[in-house]
Amino acid sequence: MYKLLTATLAMLFCTSLSASKKGREFVRAHRPPTHIVTLANHIFADKQVYRAMRRSDGAALQELGFTVITAKDNVIMEHKQLPGFIIKFGNRFAGLYSTIARVRMAEKIDRYIQRKNLTAVHVPKKYLYHIPHRRHKLKDQNYLVFSQKMPIQPRGEPRIISKQAIEETCRVINRFAIVDASPGNFGIMDEGNVAIVDTESTIRTGGGLWYILDNPLTRFVQSVVGTYKFRTSVSKS
Ligand SMILES: Nc1ncnc2c1ncn2[C@@H]1O[C@H](COP(=O)(O)OP(=O)(O)O)[C@@H](O)[C@H]1O
Ligand SMILES: [Mg+2]
Numbered sequence: 017m018y019k020l021l022t023a024t025l026a027m028l029f030c031t032s033l034s035a036s037k038k039g040r041e042f043v044r045a046h047r048p049p050t051h052i053v054t055l056a057n058h059i060f061a062d063k064q065v066y067r068a069m070r071r072s073d074g075a076a077l078q079e080l081g082f083t084v085i086t087a088k089d090n091v092i093m094e095h096k097q098l099p100g101f102i103i104k105f106g107n108r109f110a111g112l113y114s115t116i117a118r119v120r121m122a123e124k125i126d127r128y129i130q131r132k133n134l135t136a137v138h139v140p141k142k143y144l145y146h147i148p149h150r151r152h153k154l155k156d157q158n159y160l161v162f163s164q165k166m167p168i169q170p171r172g173e174p175r176i177i178s179k180q181a182i183e184e185t186c187r188v189i190n191r192f193a194i195v196d197a198s199p200g201n202f203g204i205m206d207e208g209n210v211a212i213v214d215t216e217s218t219i220r221t222g223g224g225l226w227y228i229l230d231n232p233l234t235r236f237v238q239s240v241v242g243t244y245k246f247r248t249s250v251s252k253s
Contacts, residue, residue: 039154046119048143048162055097056162061148069105070157090114094165102140102213104161114216115156118163119144121215125188136181136209137188140164166211168203178208185210 047053059065059081068076074087082103085092091105106114122142129137143162150158169175189197194212201214 040152042116042120043144043146043152043154043159046123046142046144048145052098052101052143052162053145056145057148059095059097060145060160063149066147066150070107072107098162100165102163102165104163106156106161106216115159115161116144116154118142118161118214118216121192122163125192125212125215128188128191129184132187134184134187136178136207137184138166138205138209138211139215140166140211140213142215163213166203166205166213168205168211168213171200175204176208177204177210181208181210185212188212 048056062080065077065080067073068080069091072087072089072091074084074091077084077087077091077093081097082093082095085094085102087093089107091103091107093103094101095103104115104118106118119142122139125139126141128134129139141164145160145162146152147158147160152158185202188194194201196214196216201212203211203213205211
């Protein structure tokens with residue numbers, strides 16, 4: 017009995033060690049370039065910024081120098097001292113892993129695009145930025161996504177998508193089971209190409225460390241959770 021208990025505890029300990037090690041590796045591998053981190057540290061050292069993001073307070077963020085694109089549950093914004101990036105903060109699943117999912121999925125989709133030689137669909141490169149004065153634990157409240165800003169045409173204007181881009185985008189949507197395939201999540205670029213800007217809501221998202229660990233058990237859990245998410249989102253719409 018004792019042996020079983022000790023073995024179980026040892027296993028749990030090793031799993032959590034391996035999870036936090038993988039988490040640290042993940043953060044390191046997705047860190048923005050150093051000069052960007054330096055610039056960002058000046059902006060995000062101000063605790064008021066964090067408080068405003070946490071409250072999804074768009075007006076306060078504007079006053080603090082941001083250009084806010086949306087501030088509902090997630091906060092999506094830009095800052096003139098960080099040109100070329102869209103900044104994303106996740107309040108929606110407070111404490112969970114939508115931020116990490118965005119980074120992870122963008123990377124996976126990009127690999128797929130390269131492997132299949134798709135040329136008319138693009139995904140922005142996404143970095144994970146640790147917010148100064150927050151803990152290092154891999155959770156949404158501690159990190160931001162810096163997403164490479166894509167040259168997409170403004171909404172509301174007539175836009176033409178190439179047939180090839182439609183076909184390739186559909187392949188990505190199907191492959192990754194992108195649950196929220198609504199227009200705001202896809203930008204139209206010049207030449208009728210498509211940029212998949214929102215990589216958060218995919219069936220193969222799973223949750224943070226579970227996701228990163230990526231073994232057969234986590235894949236199984238993800239598929240069950242994913243199917244559940246898919247069903248709920250379909251039945252809602
Ligand atoms: N990488 C990007 N390049 C250009 N515009 C972007 C990018 N990411 C987001 N946006 C703009 O911000 C809007 C909201 O971003 P999105 O990631 O869809 O946020 P949410 O998860 O809250 O839906 C998009 O509709 C798009 O207009
Ligand atoms: Mg979106």
